[in-house]
Structures are given as structure tokens and as C-alpha cells.
Amino acid sequence: MHTTRLLLAVLVVVSALGSPGIGTAAAAEDCSFPITRTDATGTPVTISEDPDEVVTLNPSAAQTMYEIDAWDEVVGVSSYASYLSGADEKTTVGTGTDDATVEQTIALDPDLVLAPNTIADTGTVEQLRDAGLTVYLFEEAEDLEDIEEKTRLTGELVGHCESADSRADELARQLDVIESAVDDVDRPDVFYTFFGFTAGEDTFVHEVIETAGGDNIATDYDDINASGGDTTGYFLANSEVVVAADPTWFVLNSDEHSTATVPSGPNGVYEGTTAYQEDNAIVLDANEISQPAPRIVDAIVDLVRVLHPEAYDEEIAGRIDSGSLDGQRxxxxxxxxxxxxxxxxxxxxxxxxxxxxxxxxxxxxxxxxxxxxxxxxxxxxxxxxxxxxxxxxxxxxxxxxxxxxxxxxxxxxxxxxxxxxxxxxxxxxxxxxxxxxxxxxxxxxxxxxxxxxxxxxxxxxxxxxxxxxxxxxxxxxxxxxxxxxxxxxxxxxxxxxxxxxxxxxxxxxxxxxxxxxxxxxxTSTPTASTPTPGSAPGFGPVAALSALLLLALTGRWRR
Incomplete structure (x- = not known):
């Protein structure tokens, strides 16, 4: 579970995360150049001066730049960042993994390239560095604290420390409000499914479910991994174990589903679950749940509204103003x-x-x-x-x-x-x-x-x-x-x-x-209503080669 943050409101020296993908952070008030940070490849990346032009090779990096008020410096985005306002005015550099991505990024000649962990083994980083570009490779964010620290680190890399710290602080405050609201609720069993895969321990999707007051069944049953592996990361789910677990709710991804309807599953196996019989499903926005970036809190709020509407109405509604850097109306x-x-x-x-x-x-x-x-x-x-x-x-x-x-x-x-x-x-x-x-x-x-x-x-x-x-x-x-x-x-x-x-x-x-x-x-205070289909979660790079092939074919690799 996401731990309560008590010291985020003050300026402190941020220590290096256990997750190597976040890198070594500096003091919150330090935003001077040159700076050197070690990225996921173990390479010390030196940025000599405040970058004026940045290419983001994944939508989560683009979203983070948007949220920390650094969007104007972005000159290139991946195909999946089109949902951000103004993305159509920037150069699209492909999916982040194809040859066109390398060619178009080199042609833009940016001061800095922010790369996702999902392309670590594709050779893209090496090709861009061989062309003389400065590339910082993030690694997988395993929990919500990693997303906070990744937000701060991005601010350091692009010279927007103050706004990045402000956005990370706001994210932490929002998560504290949610955790307090669901602290003593009865937690329903929840199953997240995305093209047959689910999210286990050491994934931020798992923490989204738990933080929203659900019990992620993917971490409760050792044999739920269809390949026989452990319940860490993203893996194909054993549908028979899912049925035995009998989840009350299905969480779906808008990249796969457009309506909040529990899928029948292979050979109709899920029709025997409580979730199917009671039509308990929610579709979360893939632009929020799929990306380790600040808008992840919106997916959590949407899930709380469905799982615990009373807690949402009484303790969350009106208190969480996501998407704002300065809290101003x-x-x-x-x-x-x-x-x-x-x-x-x-x-x-x-x-x-x-x-x-x-x-x-x-x-x-x-x-x-x-x-x-x-x-x-x-x-x-x-x-x-x-x-x-x-x-x-x-x-x-x-x-x-x-x-x-x-x-x-x-x-x-x-x-x-x-x-x-x-x-x-x-x-x-x-x-x-x-x-x-x-x-x-x-x-x-x-x-x-x-x-x-x-x-x-x-x-x-x-x-x-x-x-x-x-x-x-x-x-x-x-x-x-x-x-x-x-x-x-x-x-x-x-x-x-x-x-x-x-x-x-x-x-x-x-x-x-x-x-x-x-x-x-x-006007008068409205009453909250249960949301209808509209959104859902994404994928991490820890999945097997079959996941890579599947997502490449469907065009849904969003990180």
C-alpha cells in the first residue's frame, strides 16, 4: 500500500529510490545546470544547460511535462500522446520503438530525449546516443511514490524544479485524502484485466486498486499466474483461478473496452463470477491508469467513486482538484x-x-x-x-x-x-x-x-x-x-x-x-453519481515477450 507522506510539504533532500528507473534525485531546491543523473542503463547522463527542446518517447513523459508546466519545451511526442492539448502542434515521432522514431528524433535534434523503460531492449537509446543526442532512460515505476519522485526528477532534468515539486506535493496531498477516506471501508475483491493480463505486486496498477479501497485478487492467489510464475509484475491470468476467487468488481482498460460490461472470458468462464452476475465493472481511462504520471490520481478517484460512493461523497468530493499546478480556480x-x-x-x-x-x-x-x-x-x-x-x-x-x-x-x-x-x-x-x-x-x-x-x-x-x-x-x-x-x-x-x-x-x-x-x-451542491464507462489501466515492461508482441499488434503499448 501507498504509505502516508508527512514531510512532502517541506523542502528536503530527496534520497535515491530503490527502483533504479527513477534515478538519483537532488535537493528539491536545486535546479542548476550542468547536472548529472544516472539513468536506468547505469549511464551517468549529464545535461550541460537548461534544455530548450525536449522529445518525449512515451505518453507518461509527455503528460508529466504537461503537468509541470514544461509543455512548451516539448517539440516531439509519441503516437500515444495525442490526447494532450496541443499535441497535434508538435512532431509525432512514432511509437517510441520503430525506426521512424529514431530518424525523426534525430531530425529534430533536441537538447534532451526522455525515454520510457519499455524501449530499454530495443536499441533505440543506443542509436540516439550514437547520433550524439542526450537521452535519459526511465525504468519502471513500481508504486505511486515512484511516480511522485519521477515527477520531481523530470523537473530537475528540464529546469522546472519548482513547478514539478509543486505538482508532486499536490499528488501526495491528494493520495493522503483518498487513503484517509477509505481507511476503514470494507474492501471488495477486484480483478484488473487487460488483454488477458493482470497486474500483480510491484506495479503501480496494483497500488491504484489498493489505494482506492479494493483488494487486488492478483496478489492473493499463488496460482493465478497462468505461466506458473509468481504474482509480481504483469502476467497472463489463470481464468479458472479468477473464477474461484469470485471478484466482486472487474476493472477494465479503455484501450480494450469502451463499455463497463464484465467480459464473459474464455468460453464464458467469467459468467460465473459475482461481478458478471451483478454487472459490476468500471472502465478506467488508459491515458490515466496506463501511465506512471500525475494524472494517475484521476483514475484512483474514479475507482473510489464506484467502489465506495459514500466515502467519495463525504470525504473526497470537492477536496481533490487534480490537474492544477497552483491550486487556482x-x-x-x-x-x-x-x-x-x-x-x-x-x-x-x-x-x-x-x-x-x-x-x-x-x-x-x-x-x-x-x-x-x-x-x-x-x-x-x-x-x-x-x-x-x-x-x-x-x-x-x-x-x-x-x-x-x-x-x-x-x-x-x-x-x-x-x-x-x-x-x-x-x-x-x-x-x-x-x-x-x-x-x-x-x-x-x-x-x-x-x-x-x-x-x-x-x-x-x-x-x-x-x-x-x-x-x-x-x-x-x-x-x-x-x-x-x-x-x-x-x-x-x-x-x-x-x-x-x-x-x-x-x-x-x-x-x-x-x-x-x-x-x-x-450553484446548489449537487449529488455525485456513479460514472459510466470511459477509462482504464496500462502495461509495464516486465511482461513476457508474448505481451510485447500482443501490445505491438494492437497498438496499445502506452507507457
Whole structure:
């Protein structure tokens, strides 16, 4: 179990971890260069000066850089870091193990390369060092304390000691809150499964389960390892032993499962478990549970909400504000180069309504101008992304103007009571179509379902519509096919308002942003609800060669 941390609030000299992958840490206040740290290969790595350009070869390193306010220095990321806001503006260097990774990383000529333990035996580190690059190889983080120390060490390597220590301290505080909340709960038996593998002792996934108030059955039965080995690390699970253990809950990974449904298992063997019969499953976000990085706490909180909802409501809700470096309340909106929108809320406390306003985008057919989020439960920190949903057939008799998919990080479908979207349409793109027929549609099991769509504003160039929906939907804004022009009705409407071209600072309390501002509004205290499917855990390098092959084939090697 993760031990209580009493001295993390003060500046101390951090001793070297037992896990060689974390390396030798320095005093928390020391962030001077040159520095030398010994990495997982046993190589003393010297960084002569504060690096301006960094390549991260795994998503956990990228996430850590994002969380310690060093994201601007990252110039290259792995394929699996695309979920981070702004990742699409950086160079993708492949999976971290292929030849393209080596070639593209060398081409970027970074000051520092942060490499994951999963590529230790691939030759990638050697090739990059032979090309003259400075590479630091992390080794496997075996517990949550390792993740804290890895966060601090990353700050030392890239010259962001203060923000890294702040983020690690916050992680420690959050874990203490969780441990206290579940200290005296009855612990249900929990089974984590990921493509047939499970997580045993000396894995951070095991500690996630235990810290969240569960009993990981993978450490309770010596014969649960299908290969006959011990219960350390990641291994193929013996399904018959799992059935005999009769877990109450299955923990799933969003890289394998999209719905919180207990799998039937080989030949339907898991159908005999209590978890299957009671439909007790949770899907954890792979971007959180799979990566030894600060957002691991979000996966733990999600698991507590399901296993121990009363403890969550009484002792955790509103006290853990993950994803924040400084603890300040803020809401920001950012429009990326591809037209997608990232909306971030941090430390909004018990607010149940958050509004995000965005500046106008010139020449766009459809432009997202505002998103209002009404929450059904306390969720002080979360991210929403609105991006293109690709080419899709429009409802009969209509022409698609834009498709959109809303996704979330740190937020579930059931967390959202409803979304209200305000969309600006370029009048010239309607042609002879009737503006009154512009409608927002939502994908349902029966196809495209129209939503009540109201025109709320108009200028000489733009028509603004508003519609309300629920959850994290896939949407299409469409208009009925063109009609013959009618001079009596098609005359240009007089301007009734002027579209906002730039964002205004309206957050409460005011928080400056570079692109847009959002407002969080406190209302009555909501009640928490059990989350629906949305996320899950990842994999360590200790697994056998078969695991490497399996994950390489599925494209799910995330560390």
C-alpha cells in the first residue's frame, strides 16, 4: 500500500529510490545546470544547460511535462500522446520503438530525449546516443511514490524544479485524502484485466486498486499466474483461478473496452463470477491508469467513486482538484490550428455550471463560439475536446455543414447533465438553403436525431444558433437542401448584433488566458453519481515477450 507522506510539504533532500528507473534525485531546491543523473542503463547522463527542446518517447513523459508546466519545451511526442492539448502542434515521432522514431528524433535534434523503460531492449537509446543526442532512460515505476519522485526528477532534468515539486506535493496531498477516506471501508475483491493480463505486486496498477479501497485478487492467489510464475509484475491470468476467487468488481482498460460490461472470458468462464452476475465493472481511462504520471490520481478517484460512493461523497468530493499546478480556480478555452476546441476547467470547486467562450474564426463554415456545461455531480477539474468527426452521411434531405465529436478527460457521460452549444454559421455557405432549417443532430442508436435548434443572433455575414444536448455526443449541424431563391425572403437580414472577434475576460475570479475565457458559476451542491464507462489501466515492461508482441499488434503499448 501507498504509505502516508508527512514531510512532502517541506523542502528536503530527496534520497535515491530503490527502483533504479527513477534515478538519483537532488535537493528539491536545486535546479542548476550542468547536472548529472544516472539513468536506468547505469549511464551517468549529464545535461550541460537548461534544455530548450525536449522529445518525449512515451505518453507518461509527455503528460508529466504537461503537468509541470514544461509543455512548451516539448517539440516531439509519441503516437500515444495525442490526447494532450496541443499535441497535434508538435512532431509525432512514432511509437517510441520503430525506426521512424529514431530518424525523426534525430531530425529534430533536441537538447534532451526522455525515454520510457519499455524501449530499454530495443536499441533505440543506443542509436540516439550514437547520433550524439542526450537521452535519459526511465525504468519502471513500481508504486505511486515512484511516480511522485519521477515527477520531481523530470523537473530537475528540464529546469522546472519548482513547478514539478509543486505538482508532486499536490499528488501526495491528494493520495493522503483518498487513503484517509477509505481507511476503514470494507474492501471488495477486484480483478484488473487487460488483454488477458493482470497486474500483480510491484506495479503501480496494483497500488491504484489498493489505494482506492479494493483488494487486488492478483496478489492473493499463488496460482493465478497462468505461466506458473509468481504474482509480481504483469502476467497472463489463470481464468479458472479468477473464477474461484469470485471478484466482486472487474476493472477494465479503455484501450480494450469502451463499455463497463464484465467480459464473459474464455468460453464464458467469467459468467460465473459475482461481478458478471451483478454487472459490476468500471472502465478506467488508459491515458490515466496506463501511465506512471500525475494524472494517475484521476483514475484512483474514479475507482473510489464506484467502489465506495459514500466515502467519495463525504470525504473526497470537492477536496481533490487534480490537474492544477497552483491550486487556482481557472477555466480556459483554446482553439487549435485544425479548428478543434479544447476546454479546460481546474479547481472550480462546487460549481455546477461552467461557460466557455471562444473568439470568432474567420472563413469557417461552422464555428464553435460557446459551450455551456451543466454538471450533474461535483467535478472540479476536467477537460473537454470538440473535434471534427469525419465525413458522415447527412440525414435525408439535408446537407452537412459540420460534424463534431465531444470527448472528455477526467469527466464521464453521467457527470454531465447537459451541454448547450452556440454555433456560428457562415451565411455565404448556406447558398439558397433556408436558414430556418439549420438543425443540430445527435447520433443515437436509431441514427441522426434532431435537437431543438434556435437562431439567437445574426449579422450580415453570420448566423448564430444554439442547441442543447446531453453527455459526450457525436453531432452534425445540417441544413435542408437548397431551395429556389425567393427575393421576398432571401434579402440580407439587417445586422442585429456584432459577432465577438476576440475573447473577453469574464471568468470569476478573473483569470487571464491567451485565447479565450470561461466562467464558472456556483450553484446548489449537487449529488455525485456513479460514472459510466470511459477509462482504464496500462502495461509495464516486465511482461513476457508474448505481451510485447500482443501490445505491438494492437497498438496499445502506452507507457
Amino acid at each position: 481557472r477555466t480556459t478555452a483554446e482553439r487549435l490550428a485544425d479548428g478543434s476546441v479544447t476546454l479546460e476547467a481546474a479547481n472550480i470547486g462546487r460549481a455546477t455550471r461552467v461557460s466557455f467562450d471562444l473568439p470568432a474564426r474567420s472563413n469557417a463554415t461552422v464555428d464553435v463560439r460557446r459551450v455551456n456545461v451543466s454538471l450533474s455531480t461535483i467535478n472540479p477539474t476536467f477537460t473537454l475536446r470538440v473535434r471534427d468527426a469525419g465525413n458522415r452521411s447527412a440525414p435525408d434531405g439535408t446537407r452537412a455543414l459540420r460534424t463534431m465529436r465531444v470527448s472528455g478527460n477526467g469527466i464521464y457521460t453521467d457527470d454531465i447533465d447537459h451541454l448547450t452549444l452556440r454555433l456560428a454559421v457562415n451565411r455565404s455557405r448556406l447558398g439558397n438553403a433556408d436558414p430556418d432549417t439549420v438543425t443540430l443532430y445527435r447520433v443515437t442508436d436509431s441514427g441522426w436525431t434532431p435537437l431543438r435548434t434556435t437562431q439567437v443572433n445574426a449579422t450580415a455575414d453570420t448566423l448564430v444558433y444554439e442547441a442543447r444536448t446531453t453527455g459526450l455526443p457525436t453531432l452534425m449541424l445540417a441544413v435542408e437542401e437548397s431551395r429556389d431563391p425567393d427575393p421576398a425572403t432571401d434579402a440580407t437580414e439587417p445586422s442585429t448584433a456584432t459577432a465577438t472577434a476576440t475573447a473577453t475576460a469574464t471568468a470569476t475570479p478573473p483569470q487571464p488566458t491567451a485565447t479565450a475565457t470561461a466562467t464558472a458559476t456556483d
